[in-house]
Each structure stands twice: as structure tokens, then as C-alpha cells.
Amino acid sequence: MAKGEKKRAMRGRAGRMQGGRGSGRSNTGTVRLWGRHAVEAALKNPNRTHRKLWATREGEAALDGELPEDFPVAYADVTDLARMVARDAPHQGLVLECEPLPDLHLEEVLDEDGGPVLILDQVTDPHNVGAILRSAAAFGAAAVVTQDRHAPPESGVVAKSASGALETVPWIRVVNLARTLDTLAEREFWRIGLTGNCDTTLAAALPTGPVALVLGAEGEGMRQNIEAHCDALAKLPISNAIESLNVSNAAAIALYAVATRGE
Template identity: 60%
Template sequence: MGRRPHPRSQQGQKSPFPRLYGRHAVFAALDNPERSFRKLHVTHASAKTIVIPPGLTVQYGDDHDLGRLVPADAPHQGFVLEVDPLEPAWLGDILAEAQTDNDRRPILVLDQVTDPHNVGAIMRSALAFGARALVTQDRHSPSETGALARAASGALEHLPWCRVVNLARALDEIGEAGFWRIGLDGTADTDLETALGIARPALVMGAEGEGLRALTIERCDQLAKLPISAAMESLNVSNAAAIALYAAARRPA
């Protein structure tokens, strides 16, 4: 799969490379053959619970030492792993792969969802419900950080993440590849279950409050809504994504 590097820094003590923290995120990264490691920071106690790959530089410290490497109050659990960023998946590869199989796994497209905790949680749901890939616009999405990786609980290492320059153009390509592009919008007349039908869907979701941009809506084949109570105006985008992905996964084969 073609990929390209995308280095960025994160909060905590400054580093040009992402620092992943917490047991799930670090263990998943260490198990990922496509991940390159730079340095592992551990306490002496946590080091006893992990198999350290040969050749990996290890720095020992106490909880306070590790806490200085990550955002304030981040639950590092005795593990901080400095890594090279993963190379984003190429959308063309994802679409080409979709032409060779007969399943209806969805692609999930996020329009300006910028909170790393939301994107991480969405990744977790996307992997759990069998999504084919996540697509975001590079300029309007979070970078790979420890906060995102922790929220993803390992999904960052497994779910293909396509970071595109132009989201409208990417939606054009997705439509040309035979995906039915469904924009999630609370004002739509059609519910999501009806819109899904038997199509191979691309679920398109916007940021909370702002929703989908006009140019994104123009690229959607259909708008649909989740059947939530009128007593609640909307859901958190990560919760809405989980429900939409579940709805796509539960359709009869």
C-alpha cells in the first residue's frame, strides 16, 4: 500500500516525533510491523510487564519523569513510546482493493472533525464494525498524537487512514468507485437505515455544530439522519459515527 510520511509534534515536552502513551496504545504500536520506534520510556515496574523489542532504546524513569513527556495529567500507565508517524494510506489503493471484493464494508469520511479524542474514538468504532478506511482532509484533521492513539485504543495501528489534500475531490473519486455517499445530517428526510439499502456506503460526517460544509453536501448522493428523539438535538460525532457504522454492519448479507 502506497504511503507518505507525515511528521508532526505533540504536546508535552517538545519532540519532533509523536509520543504514544498508555498500555493499549503502546502495546499495539509495538505489535505493528509497519511502525518504526525511536525510544521507549518506562518505569522499572512497567518494564517487567512488556517484551521490549531487540535494539529499541529504553529510558527508565519514575512516573514524574514520564509525566513530563506527555500532556498534563495524561494517564501514561508507565509507558511512553516515541515513534515515527505512520505513513497515511493512499485512497486510490483503498478504492482499487474495493473493486476486487464483493463485501459492502463502508468508508468513513470526516469533514473537519478536528478533536483528537473524537477522531480516536471514531477510529476505534470504525475498526470494531469493519470499516474499510477512514478519510480526512489533511488540513482539517488532527495529527497523530498520543491523545488520539489512546482514544483509538490500538485502532490507529490497524485502520487505514487516508489523509487527502482535497476532500471534495476525494469524494468524487469515492463516488466514481461505486460507493453510495451518504451525508449524515439531522435535518434530512430519510433515515440512515433506508438510505443504506444494499449499497456499498461511504458515510460522510461533519463537525459538531457546523455539520457538513456545502461543498461536501454537493458531493453526497443522499442525506440521511439517525432516528434520535426530538428531545435531543444531536449526538457527539463519535457516538453518531458508532451508531452509523453499526447500522451499516448489521444489514443482511
């Protein structure tokens, strides 16, 4: 920012971002977020209710936009902030306490976005879910869907790994993934389960219409019932030198394949 240039004020409670979208609610308490990208995105998200920001002077100055005059800010040093977050978490001088994002239903996002849908079957590592949200944002996915009881809660770890994408990619939590896959079939989505136990590559399995990509937990893969609800199974053409990819890496490659099909 040039010297003397005034930052634009953040809109709303602490900022409103046009088109901001929330994720499914995983808890009823407050959520603590940290790191510049995660905090800044949350402050700009109109679906967030913010409680308080703890910040160093440098951390607040690094934000893109100015907080409203009445926004509750408590200034703290780096050591104090480190006590408020996960051990060794890179808070970058910013910790935000806010309410969880509101619930969303899959039908809401399918009506407004033609991108692929990612179905995560018992992917529980918050770093992986955050990284998948980041890739989903990069490649224009319509939503990430998880089963409510077998996925990490909304948290600072997820938000930091997502680097802001938690606020922009709908994270839909459902009771039953199989029923969700049935709903996607009714909406004419071609459901592709990613697995190493097949001969068809993802490129060969991709259709021209809407796609739902189904990924299972590392090691165990998709459950049998979820696999049975897929229209096709496909693998990524990786070298025999490695057994499998991290699920977040596999999601990014699969999303890229969808984004570039037909080129």
C-alpha cells in the first residue's frame, strides 16, 4: 500500500464479502481462528458473527481493510497469542473468536454453481479437510460434503490449512452420505469414486456433464456402501514407486482433471 493511502473500511460487522458462503455447522460454541488469511477472510465474510479480535499492532496493520471503530479488539504480544491457539500454530499476530458458520443444504449450492462436488467419506484429519477446501476454491468446486459424525469440526486448524477457503467454499455436513449421493444422481451428477483398486483412469471416466468426486479416508478408502453408490470407479495414474497419494493431493489432482477436461 502506498504511503498515505487509506485502507478501505471493512464492511458489515467487521467486513462483508459479496457472495460469501458458509459451511455446515459442526459445533454450537465459538470458534477461534488464527493466521492472516484465515482471519481476514472471516472478517470479510457476511455469514460470520464476530466476537473479538486479539492482535498485535503489526498483525492488525497487515489486515486488508480497516475494522469498524466499535469492533472489539484486544492488543496482545506474540507470546500471549501463542497461548490461545494450537501448539506451535503460526498465528501471525491475529486470533479471532467468532460463531460457527450457519448450516447449508446441498440443494442451495447446486442451484447456484455448476462446479464439481467433492464427497469425503470419513476423512477426519483437519489439515487434509482444510487443504481440500483450498483446492476446491482454486478449481471452482460447488461444495465439499462430509458426514457430520465422521469429519473434523470447524476449527482454527481447518481454517489455517484452508487459507481463507473455509469462508468461500460451502462445507455441507450431512447425516447420510449415501442419500446425498442419491440426491446428486437425481440432479444428473456422474458420481466417480476414486480408488486404486480398478483399471480405469480418471480421465477415461470423466463425462461432459456435472461430476461428483468421492474420496475415502487414507488407508481404508471408501466404505463399501459408498462405493456402491458411485456410477464409476477410477484411479489416478501414479507411478508404482508409491502406493498412494495423500487424500488432499488426490483431491487437488482430480479437481484439476475436471477443470481441464476436453482441453
